[in-house]
Amino acid sequence: MTVYVYYQEDLPPVTTCPMIGGNGNDTWFNHDVTVFLDATDDSGIVNETRYRIDGGEWRLFSEYHVISGDGNHTIEYYSIDGVGNIEDTKSRMFKIDTEAPSLAFVWPEDHASVDTGDVTVSWICEDSMSGVWHFEVIIDGGGSVGYSEWHRNVTLEHPRGGTHRVWIRAWDVAGNTAIAEITFSVKDTSRIFVLAGVVAALSAMILIPFALGRLAQRWKLDEQ
Ligand SMILES: [Ca+2]
Numbered sequence: 001m002t003v004y005v006y007y008q009e010d011l012p013p014v015t016t017c018p019m020i021g022g023n024g025n026d027t028w029f030n031h032d033v034t035v036f037l038d039a040t041d042d043s044g045i046v047n048e049t050r051y052r053i054d055g056g057e058w059r060l061f062s063e064y065h066v067i068s069g070d071g072n073h074t075i076e077y078y079s080i081d082g083v084g085n086i087e088d089t090k091s092r093m094f095k096i097d098t099e100a101p102s103l104a105f106v107w108p109e110d111h112a113s114v115d116t117g118d119v120t121v122s123w124i125c126e127d128s129m130s131g132v133w134h135f136e137v138i139i140d141g142g143g144s145v146g147y148s149e150w151h152r153n154v155t156l157e158h159p160r161g162g163t164h165r166v167w168i169r170a171w172d173v174a175g176n177t178a179i180a181e182i183t184f185s186v187k188d189t190s191r192i193f194v195l196a197g198v199v200a201a202l203s204a205m206i207l208i209p210f211a212l213g214r215l216a217q218r219w220k221l222d223e224q
């Protein structure tokens with residue numbers, strides 16, 4: 001007796017959509033995105049894979065597809081196996097932001113001269129697409145200090161007189177950066193104090209002997 005076993009192949013393919021080049025910040029990319037669709041099936045045969053971008057026309061997938069343009073994007077995709085089982089349509093959303101944040105100092109102005117005391121350096125920064133992520137600030141060539149996205153100023157506590165430099169790098173969520181720096185000078189009051197001290201010393205050197213001389217003259221006259 002011959003027994004025939006019929007295998008009903010009814011499982012649809014499974015398609016995945018790995019994306020190349022993400023920077024790990026949510027679903028933001030700061031460059032064109034290359035999309036691959038990888039399909040497998042229990043039978044080993046995938047007849048075709050179809051996809052569409054941002055609700056456009058359905059296309060047959062072959063090798064890869066490059067998507068560009070700032071903003072939100074959606075890819076939808078599915079595959080069909082050798083006997084016509086159709087995978088449920090899957091979708092994946094992602095976003096592209098290729099523009100750096102805007103960054104500019106508000107105060108002090110570049111090459112300004114400021115009074116002694118605490119100096120609060122302020123700036124403005126905006127990013128309309130992915131948003132401001134954080135800042136790196138370097139003062140006078142020291143170590144880089146991180147500031148969160150809502151910071152817009154840093155205070156130098158009573159900096160010494162002379163020249164100072166503040167360097168800032170702003171990051172947006174997609175990984176784009178903008179850099180700005182200013183140089184300003186704090187009025188050097190130490191020279192004024194030194195000059196005042198010298199004047200006071202000279203005055204003392206002149207006035208004290210003069211006063212003593214006058215006093216000695218007075219005593220001499222009194223004795224006579
Ligand atoms: Ca199958």
Ligand SMILES: [Ca+2]
Pocket residue numbers: 097098099100101127128129130131172174176
């Ligand atoms: Ca941006």
